[in-house]
Amino acid sequence: MGKLILMERQMIMRQSFKLALRSIWGNKMRSFLTMLGIIIGVAAVIVLVSLxxxxxDSVIKSFSDMGANQIQVNVTNLSSRSVNSGQMYSFYEDNSNIFERMSPVVSVSGKVRNGEQSLKYTTVSGISEQYGDIKGLQLESGRSILYSDIESRQRICVxxxxxAKELYGSGENAVGKKIKIGDNTFDIAGVYQIKNKQYSESGGEDDFVWIPYTVAVKIEKNANIGDYLFTVRSVSKANDGVILIQKFLMDILKNKDLIRVMAMSKILDSMNKQMAMISGLAGGIAGISLLVAGVGVMNIMLVSVTERTREIGIRKSLGANKGAIMQQFIIxxxxxxxxxxIIGILFGCGVTAAVGKAAGVTAHPALNAVVIAFGVxxxxxxxxxxxxxxxxxGLNPIDALRSD
Structure with missing residues (x-):
């Protein structure tokens, strides 16, 4: 008995589905106009969220390239309590299972020039032999700063x-030449490759001069180094690294206001959360058009009920119950x-690819946006x-049959 009821319901569903397709096909223009709001709404959600x-993703990737495994440390040294580079190196070596590299960073003031040519916004820093690897840079010519350069306070730089391009024409020409930083002269030992030729500009990431940090300390006449850059062996260990550094510094300085430790991975996590919120907001704004489209669907269906009143009366007189009639119109x-x-998904995917290409953004249709938009x-x-x-x-079958 139960099997017969199930088969009957399946047959009614199939019949209702056929009637729905027949009604849509019989009123093509009206059906298309009804769908148009849905098409635009679904496409808008997909395009906005995907773009x-x-x-x-491109912003986060650029930020990630700066070093998601890096930890920046800044300390304010006092005359009574201070941390020196020797202590920091001992701490780094004692925790080599967490930390991969470490470098002091000393800012140096002074205009960079070669003869009469000078650069206005070049960053000059005193660093260790590991700094180039921390920054993920590749040498174009010459060599990097060595440990022996730091120990012997060699007046060399990279x-x-x-x-190199602005002052010497090329990296190859620059190696072995002299460069002045303020009143101090240095020999150029090496040149790093330009990271991104499109964004190589004054004040950019390729506009720098690095010297041994021991020389930088002497030039600046400040023995207390306040900035250090660590890298962890894996991003998953960044939080452990931050906790270790904070504890070590607190034991010496006794004041958390003198210590600033920031993991780049934390900033990335924060950015990811903000991006998810912005993406959801964009999808929500586009989704409003789907609600407007829903009102259009309701209006057209009400018109359809009015037009097919007689048909409903005939079906009811032949034994169709309220459930069957409701099922037909809901389906x-x-x-x-x-x-x-479905049309909106196809349209949205096409527009996403076209707009993304035009805007220079690698945009792929977001699966979550497609699924949510179609489901909605x-x-x-x-x-x-x-x-x-x-x-x-709810129509009365007798009144429905009398309808013109």
């Missing part, structure tokens, strides 16, 4: 590709919304189709 995600609304949703379009069809279906089911 926002694509843009944010420069960025932008500096019709859901099918209309589903077809509109079907849900809207069911929700806004319910009222017209209920109205159709």
């Amino acid at each position: 926002v995600n694509g843009y944010m 420069i960025g590709g932008y500096v 019709e609304a859901a099918v209309t919304s589903s077809i509109g949703g 379009s079907v849900a809207i069809g069911l929700f806004f189709g319910y009222m017209p279906a209920r109205r159709a089911a």
Whole structure:
């Protein structure tokens, strides 16, 4: 008995689905206009979310390239309590299972020049032999700063590709030449490759001069180094590294206001959360058009009920119950919304690729946006189709048959 009831329900569902397709096909223009709001709404959600995600991915990747495994440390040394580079190196070596590299960073003032040519915004820093590896740079010519240069306080330097290009024409020409930083003269030992030729500019990431930090301390006449840069062996150990550094410094300085420790991975996590919020907001704004489209579906279905009043009366007189009538109109609304949703997905994917290419952003249709937009379009069809279906089911069969 139960099997027969199930088969009967399946047959009614199939019949309702066929009637829905027949009704949609019989009123092509009206059906298309009904779907248009759904198509635009679904496409808008996909395009907006995908483009926002694509843009944010590029921003996060650029930020990640700066070093997601880096920890920046800044200490304010007092005359009574201070941390020196020797103590920091001992701490680093004692925790080599967490930390991969470490370098003091000493800022040096002074204009960079070669003869009459000078650069205005070049960053000059005193660093260790590990700094180039921390920054992930590759040598173009010459060599990097060595441990022996730091120990013997050699007046040598390495420069960025932008500096070499502006002052010497090329990296190859720069190696072995002299460069002045303020009143101090240095021999150029090596030149690093330009990271991104498109963004190689004054004040950019390729506009730098690095010297041994021991020489920088002497030039600046400040024995207390306040800045250090660590890298951890894996990003997952960044939080452990931060805790270790904070504890070590607190034991010496006794004041948390004198210590600033920042893991780049934490900033990335914060950015990811903000990007997710922005993406959701963009999808929500675009989703408003789907609600407007739902009102359009309801209006058209109400018109359809009015036009097919006589048909409803005939079906009721032949034994169709309220459930069957409601099912027919709800399925019709859901099918209309589903077809509109599928067209919207295809349209949205095409527009995403085209707009992304035009904007220079690598944007791929976001799977979550596609699934949510299609799900919402079907849900809207069911929700806004319910009222017209209920109205159709509630018609009196005699009054319906008398309708013209």
